Amino acid sequence: MFLFAGLYSKRGNFLFSDMKIKTQRLNVIRQLISDHKVGSQEELLNLLEQEGYSTTQATLSRDLKALKVAKRPDIEGGYAYVLPEDNDDREDGDGGDVFPVSGLESIEFSGNMAVIKTRPGFANSIASVIDSHGPYEVLGTIAGDDTILLISKEGVSRPDVINALSLFMPGLKKKLV
Amino acid sequence: MFLFAGLYSKRGNFLFSDMKIKTQRLNVIRQLISDHKVGSQEELLNLLEQEGYSTTQATLSRDLKALKVAKRPDIEGGYAYVLPEDNDDREDGDGGDVFPVSGLESIEFSGNMAVIKTRPGFANSIASVIDSHGPYEVLGTIAGDDTILLISKEGVSRPDVINALSLFMPGLKKKLV
DNA sequence: ATTCAAGATGCAAATTTATTCATTTTAAAC
């Protein structure tokens, strides 16, 4: 975003119209929410500031209400604002390593198994990484499109499995449910 | 909903297990939210009370998080809680046709797993329906061509799973082996 | 039987979000 020199009122508002700036702001909010993962209004407030829009949490609350932006729990254990349109779980894109970290969503145990959730299409590549390392603790894996079932060897504990996998799956522990 | 006479501990808990009553409560919450228009956790607390479930707002907050229930502004100018499946702006009336009922052949349990048989080619679409609803009781699914393996969360009973799935898989109970 | 760890939960505190009230700005009507 950008600013024009001059053309501001004493209070700092842009001189064209409140409606104008409001609409701009709403659009930027939409943009920010669909791009970033925003967990609170204060967070959003900071992002808006960086875009050159200075406002308060009160206004933000009203804006979000106007935009029908919902706040919902996300898979990471936190919360995220979502636009009324996209209900998909878009996620952070911190990846870029050899290991498809970015595809990894969560891992949770049940009995002697673990279910690993991935972004759609990532299951097979991640499973094959696991297989290629062939950790002693892992009996085998089966991958669908976005889910991997991992069977652990008898007598092996959950931390054992986590530790073994962590050796080549950075950030895994943070995904543990 | 209903209560059994007796069988309660001094603190008022149902004597079987905390997990049991929690799962029950989660189901009732789901039901209440999809039936009524709930605008706050306190409101939901009262509804729960009427159903015979006594708890606190704190627990409710955690429950809603577990169920991935979102709070979103509604047209009336207020707010409403919505189940993850209703996050979609579905324009299709009562639903039910969205689910590929015809593809479902059978469901049978073994341990903490269920094997769901489908008509050839239907496994993935049905599994993705299950995934998109993301029932609390289900850890994950993996689909082949005509078979789905479903892993249930630890501490969750078979009826719990069946009930959770039945909410969006009409006729499921008739397919139980 | 005793010990221990994991879950579930209530209470109270912390945090986050919504709303009330007063003020400012705008656009329209005159």
Place this chain on the structure above:
DNA sequence: GTTTAAAATGAATAAATTTGCATCTTGAAT
């Protein structure tokens, strides 16, 4: 140019939601 009603907004406050911590229950292990 004034006047005026409506819209926008901030500050403060109220209301709602989340979380840290302590406790209790349960099932597993010793």
